[in-house]
Amino acid sequence: MISWDILGAWLSAAMVVWIYSFAYRDNLFYKLAEHMFVGAAAGYSIALALDSLNRVMIKPAITTPETFWTTSWHYVVPAILGVLMFAKYSRKYYWLARYAVAVNIAVGTGLALRTVPIANITRQITATIVPLWGSDPVTVLNNWLLVLITIGALTYFLFTIFPRRAEGARPSPLYYVYRTLYYIGIYGMMVGFGALFANTIMTRVGFLISIYLIYLQPQYWATIVAAILAAIAILLPLIRKK
Amino acid sequence: MINMSRSISLGKILESRELLYTLLLISVILPIIHPLGIPIAVSARTKAVYDYIENNLKPGCHVYFEIYYEVAARGELEPNVVALTKHLFDKGCKIVYGSLASFGVIVFELMKTTAADVFQGREYGKDYVFLGYVAGGESAAASLAKSIKGTVSVDNYGNRIENLPLMQEVDKATDFDLVIIASSGTDTFAYYVRQWYTPYNVPLLFAALSIIAPSIEPYVGAKQAVGMLVGQRAGAEYETLVGRLGLGMASMDAQSTSHMLVLVFIVIGNVVYWSQRLSSKRGGGK
Numbered sequence: 001m002i003s004w005d006i007l008g009a010w011l012s013a014a015m016v017v018w019i020y021s022f023a024y025r026d027n028l029f030y031k032l033a034e035h036m037f038v039g040a041a042a043g044y045s046i047a048l049a050l051d052s053l054n055r056v057m058i059k060p061a062i063t064t065p066e067t068f069w070t071t072s073w074h075y076v077v078p079a080i081l082g083v084l085m086f087a088k089y090s091r092k093y094y095w096l097a098r099y100a101v102a103v104n105i106a107v108g109t110g111l112a113l114r115t116v117p118i119a120n121i122t123r124q125i126t127a128t129i130v131p132l133w134g135s136d137p138v139t140v141l142n143n144w145l146l147v148l149i150t151i152g153a154l155t156y157f158l159f160t161i162f163p164r165r166a167e168g169a170r171p172s173p174l175y176y177v178y179r180t181l182y183y184i185g186i187y188g189m190m191v192g193f194g195a196l197f198a199n200t201i202m203t204r205v206g207f208l209i210s211i212y213l214i215y216l217q218p219q220y221w222a223t224i225v226a227a228i229l230a231a232i233a234i235l236l237p238l239i240r241k242k
Numbered sequence: 243m244i245n246m247s248r249s250i251s252l253g254k255i256l257e258s259r260e261l262l263y264t265l266l267l268i269s270v271i272l273p274i275i276h277p278l279g280i281p282i283a284v285s286a287r288t289k290a291v292y293d294y295i296e297n298n299l300k301p302g303c304h305v306y307f308e309i310y311y312e313v314a315a316r317g318e319l320e321p322n323v324v325a326l327t328k329h330l331f332d333k334g335c336k337i338v339y340g341s342l343a344s345f346g347v348i349v350f351e352l353m354k355t356t357a358a359d360v361f362q363g364r365e366y367g368k369d370y371v372f373l374g375y376v377a378g379g380e381s382a383a384a385s386l387a388k389s390i391k392g393t394v395s396v397d398n399y400g401n402r403i404e405n406l407p408l409m410q411e412v413d414k415a416t417d418f419d420l421v422i423i424a425s426s427g428t429d430t431f432a433y434y435v436r437q438w439y440t441p442y443n444v445p446l447l448f449a450a451l452s453i454i455a456p457s458i459e460p461y462v463g464a465k466q467a468v469g470m471l472v473g474q475r476a477g478a479e480y481e482t483l484v485g486r487l488g489l490g491m492a493s494m495d496a497q498s499t500s501h502m503l504v505l506v507f508i509v510i511g512n513v514v515y516w517s518q519r520l521s522s523k524r525g526g527g528k
Contacts (some may be wrong), residue, residue, distance in 0.1 A: 023263045048344045060395050060402075064410045072395050111384045118430075119466065127464035146463075154322050196456050199473075203318060203453040205473040209270055209493040210317015217274065238498040 007131055012225035013219035019036070028233045031228070145188075152185030163181035249406070258485060260505060269503045273495035280498050282491075288479040291447060291469040292329070301334030303419040306410045308434065309339055309346040309353075310425035313505050315451060316349060320479025321451040323424045324357040329484045336408050338374035338390070338418075340383055342430065347398060360486070367406040373399025380429075384437040387415035387444075415442040420468075424449040427436075431458045435466050448477075463511030 018033035057075045060068045081103055087096035128150050130143040155178065163175040216223045299305070307327075335443055339350060350372055354361055364370055373394055376382045385393040391403050392415050399503045403409045412418060415438050423434050423446065431448055438444050445468045450458055452473035462470045471480060474497060477490030 002337060024260055026366045043345050049377065050348065052344075052377055055374070055396050055400055056394060059400070068395075107381055108379075110438060111381055115436040119440045123461055123464045123466060127460070139413075148370065190455065197454070199452040199455055201501070201504055202473055202475070202497070203451050204268065204511075205266075205450065205497060207314050207317045208266075209274070209496045209500075210320075210474070211314070211491060212270060212496075213274065213489060213492060214316065 009215075009219050010222040012215050013222040014229075016215050017226035018230055020208075021227075021234065024230075025159035025234045027230060029230045030233075053082075089217055148181075148184050149188030151180045151184075152188050154185070155181040156189070246371045251438045265503055266500055269499040270496045273499045275322070277442060278495045278499070280495055282475070282478055282482070284479045284482060285476070287396055287469065288476050289481070291471055292480065292483045292488060294447070294468050295326075295333065296327055299333050299335055299419055301422070303333070303335045305337045306328055306412075306415075306418045306421045307337050307339045307387045308421070308423040308425065308430065309341045309350050310343045310423065310427060310430045310432040311349055312343075312345045312426060312449075313352070316352065317437050317489060317493060318451050318477070319424050319426065319449055319521060320349070320356065321351055321474060321481055321488055321493075322352055322471045324360060324488060325477060325480035325484050325486065325490070326422060326424075326447075326449065326471075327357065328360045329480075330358065331369070332484070335412070336368075336418075337370040338373065338412060340386065341375050342379060342433070343427075344375050344377075344476065350398075357488075367401070368408055371406055371408050372398045375439050380433045383433040388440045389440060408439065413460060415444045418444055420445050420447060422449065426451050426454070429452050431461060431467075435461050439466050447471075450512050 015178060016035065018029040019037070021027055022030045034171045058078055061070060081100040084096045084100040087093045124134070129147060129148060132140065132143055132147065134140050134143075163178045253368075264471065299343065307323075327337065332452065341350065361370075373390070374397060376386065376394055382393065390409065394403060398401055407420060410504065415421075421434060421438055422445050423431055425431060425448075431450070431454075434446055439446050446461075446469040448467050448471060449460065450470060455470065457470040458467075458470070461467050470499060472479065474490050474493050478494050479490075481487050481490045
């Protein structure tokens with residue numbers, strides 16, 4: 001007897017194979033898996049959002065109204081603002097949605113702005129003020145690299161005022177300092193991008209490995225059948241073309 | 243002439259992305275079927291995180307754990323989450339899980355099923371609580387830091403927050419000894435730095451995807467977080483440290499072989515590029 005669990009496991013293995021089959025070529029099974037994924041993800045998000053609303057507000061308001069109206073009455077305000085968002089779909093009342101959007105943006109901006117200057121600016125600047133001399137050569141080298149590459153990268157992004165080499169004139173010392181820092185910035189960023197690229201490979205391969213271990217290896221027959229179906233779907237149009 | 247056509251066809255084969263994908267697939271699957279047992283060393287960064295928990299958290303301490311990753315990212319982050327959870331439970335800590343993402347609910351339940359042994363003997367409501375999905379992004383993070391009870395009235399399973407014994411011990415950011423963020427998104431880390439660390443000075447610990455790590459490194463460098471676990475590799479290392487080998491360790495051979503393959507292709511690509519450049523220079527700079 002095939003249970004829903006087994007069917008689900010087979011389906012998940014097949015979906016993984018069909019989604020990955022796009023790496024070879026677009027095909028019928030990839031499209032099927034893609035549409036199913038988008039539909040399921042959208043449906044799940046809506047269901048979960050409604051469940052969250054029901055769990056946090058509607059159910060407590062109905063089952064324990066005394067507690068709700070004394071401790072959690074303020075939930076009504078975001079609920080009303082949320083309902084106002086749907087006014088966008090009305091030609092007559094679309095303007096009501098602006099209030100909800102305005103509150104949302106204002107709260108978000110206010111919350112972020114109260115700490116952004118400290119968290120993202122001040123603390124980052126103070127983190128680059130490090131000792132450039134000391135007993136540990138590795139720490140000293142790291143500190144020099146940190147300071148030079150930070151200044152270099154900032155110099156690279158100077159778009160307004162920077163020393164230029166005048167036509168036929170001898171460049172000023174400031175010009176050489178600027179050019180040196182400019183190139184340190186470029187190479188520093190290149191190293192950063194290289195690290196980012198390597199990390200990207202690691203993440204994507206990690207996804208592939210774990211997906212294979214979790215979904216494909218336990219259901220290898222479903223995987224093989226799905227792979228054969230995808231291969232047919234890829235090869236058949238190519239053969240027909242020839 | 244024959245040699246030239248042969249080299250062209252070989253070049254075409256080497257250029258085809260299908261070949262690379264197939265070799266990558268083989269390099270991933272083979273070491274899983276036949277493990278090579280390539281040893282891995284514990285990095286200083288992972289050891290520092292382990293030591294922080296070992297030295298700073300006392301039995302009965304409280305930890306807030308943000309679960310913010312989708313099913314696809316399970317392989318990279320679940321080993322970290324499971325190993326950290328085991329370490330925290332072994333230390334006698336109590337954990338409040340929460341998620342600012344709707345998919346956090348799925349991955350938490352999957353994690354609990356996979357790591358049933360870690361949760362065995364731990365009582366829900368007393369040793370750990372799962373708040374479920376808390377909508378609102380950064381605003382929700384700020385609200386949770388101010389008061390969990392004021393933000394959510396019930397947990398993921400519909401239990402009233404005030405009826406859970408653990409939630410009578412904690413309510414705001416300063417009640418927690420450590421906040422762990424396991425996320426596949428860059429913004430989540432910024433939310434917690436801005437809304438939990440900066441106003442309340444609560445120690446943060448990051449568990450991030452490898453791809454995210456360079457973006458959030460400045461927070462760790464600026465000591466806004468006590469440490470960071472990066473991807474599957476850190477998960478495998480932490481599994482070794484806590485003595486529970488799982489998905490992270492199982493993936494390491496495949497990670498090593500696939501990386502070697504990518505390295506080989508980078509070398510081949512560079513050799514071909516430079517040889518073409520040199521030959522075009524010799525041929526009059528065509």
